[in-house]
Amino acid sequence: MREFHRINRLPPYTLGIVNELKHQARCRGEDIIDFGLGNPDQITPKHIVDKLCEAATKTGNHRYSLSRGIYKLRLAITDWYKRRFDVDLDPETEAIATIGSKEGIAHLALAITAPGDSVLVPTPTYPIHTYAFILANGDVIHVPMGKDVDFFEALLDTFKRNWPRPKAIIINFPHNPTTHVVEIDFFEKIVEFAKEHDLIVIHDFAYADLVFDGYKAPSFLQVPGAKDVGVEFFTLSKSYSMPGWRVGFAVGNRDIIYALSRIKSYQDYGMFQPIQIAATVALNGPQGCVDETREMYCSRRNVLCEGLNRVGWSVESPKATMFVWAEIPDKYKKIGSLEFSKLLLEKSKVAVSPGIGFGEGGDHFVRFSLVENEHRIRQAVRGIRELF
Secondary structure, eight states, X not given: OOOOHHHHTSOOOHHHHHHHHHHHHXXXXXXXXXXXSOOOOSOOOHHHHHHHHHHHTOGGGGSOOOTTOOHHHHHHHHHHHHHHHOOOOOTTTSEEEESHHHHHHHHHHHHHOOTTOEEEEEESOXXXXXXXXXXXXXXXXXXXXXXXXXXXXXXXXXXXXXXXXXXXXXXXXXXXXXXXXXXXXXXXXXXXXXXXXXOEEEEEOTTSSOBOTTOOOOOGGGSTTHHHHEEEEEEHHHHTTOGGGOOEEEEEOHHHHHHHHHHHHHHOOOSOHHHXXXXXXXXXXXXXXXXXHHHHHHHHHHHHHHHHHXXXXXXXXXXXXXXXXXXXXXXXXXXXXXXXXXXXXXXXXEEOEEGXXXXXXXXXXXXXXXOSOHHHHHHHHHHHHHHO
16 A cells, blocks of 8 residues: 555544444344534524525625635625624734635645644644644643643643754634633733743634523633733534534734635635635624524533433533543543443444544543434433433
């Protein structure tokens, strides 16, 4: 078999192992309740779909688009930031549409990473945060993330112990998979630290709207001077139930946005224009659909967490995201998250994501995605009770 340098830098895709076992079980006729992939199960709101259908009938929209996004979409993005966070952004130089935030982060890594550059990345974390930079031939330095860890202090310690100094840091709050949240003072410290050490900050803000119990997620860009050091990514996948549409964007520092636009201009022609037009309507239109989505995830969170605690699996109820980050019960910790996930699949007919798939710091946990309805969640809890 041929050898390829970048492919050789990638480990086996741990999250795919459970997916394959789930597929095999379903082929055998087993009813598997799937909390694995964070793939929203709700339909996209009707007014957004209607706009897509209308725009798709106009033949002028069938041509190549702009890789950085049509102007009206970029204007909708900056207007949305002004309304939500009172952040002023220039749609021409400080905003860019991406084909989902995952593509945007991966292309940004290519844009800013030179041979020998290193990047600070939390562990555990969403895999693209790590592998975007590995695929760009950068070096990743992990910063521990967890309930008993002061992440900012861990960041300072890690930074001081590495030379040459890291070039960038990628953060993600509310955090996938740990569901950890921060207040604005955390970002204030990040901006001060980044300015002092000439560090690029990349903030993945995918779960900005999925917040519960009165918590409001702050934007990194709300901090004065944040645009001097970094950018923030957002995606419409979760807030607007548009995962398959692949609509995301980045906003912030104009030099970094320009670098991303240059890479994208060589790599793609942007999204199908009717999708961009529909995304504009999503951002500019009624936001009641976002409130309904938030309430749905909150209700599912309550059913799952209350159910698991009732049967003896002690889990914390998250303040944000569409996930529950569940610490493996002590009696099963020694087998690790992958084997425990296999056990849940075999004995309880429940699929979850093993924490090791998000980095070494995750091996005592599994991640539940809240993508099954409440009836199925209760069914899953009954299956897990049998295992306990």
